[in-house]
Amino acid sequence: MKDIKILLVEDEESLASFIQPELELEGYSVFWAQNGKDGLELFKKEKPTLILLDWMLPIYDGITVLRRIRKVSDVPIIMLTARNQASDISNALDQGLDDYMTKPFEIEELFARIRVILRRLEREKKQTISSNLEFSALKIDLISHKFWCDGKEIYLTPKEYALMCELMNDPDKVKSRDELLDIVWGYDFVGQTNTVDVYVRALRTKLGKYRNLIKTVRGYGYCLRKPDDNE
DSSP: OOSOEEEEEOSOHHHHHHHHHHHHHTTOEEEEESSHHHHHHHHHHHOOSEEEEESSOSSSOHHHHHHHHHTTOOOOEEEEESOOOHHHHHHHHHTTOOEEEESSOOHHHHHHHHHHHHHHHHHHHHHHHSOEEEETTEEEETTTTEEEETTEEOOOOHHHHHHHHHHHHSTTSOEEHHHHIIIIIOTTOOSOTHHHHHHHHHHHHHHGGGGGGEEEETTTEEEEOOGGGOO
């Protein structure tokens, strides 16, 4: 990705004066705010690619800044915090935080976490550019959330749609039931892995003669068969 802007919202001048030049050496454009109010103003003005946000800030604290940004944007946010209570971190993640780092931290780890998020953004950008997923007789429009089988539009429930997207996004990869549960239903889902089996059966019913495109890997999970493997 080119022209990556990082907004650093950190009131500790010694830490910010260390992080900013290190990020700039990595090729990022960095904008620094020392309090939550200035951070929100720079966010509106510069439209950053990613935000590094301190928790304990003057005027508006990090959680307030996070909430306000999440009302208008899904820009990735990494929280930099000395707080390490699980309840605090869990609450921040639930409100839309992408990642967090507990102070003190190694700058190389921060770089690594930034790269992970930038790779995710690049994948999402490519998906937006190629707004369709296609596999054999199956097609999904990622913008309209419509699904077709053999040219016929078929209604999928939200979970059926999410499951089919995950299978079609990487059809050659076998995905475990646990992995599909995490991705489609969420990490906090309370249920059994056979939930995936129930939804796969529903999808197969809707696929009709193409039901065997969804392959069961016994005792593990599911993938999509390549067209020339279709039974």
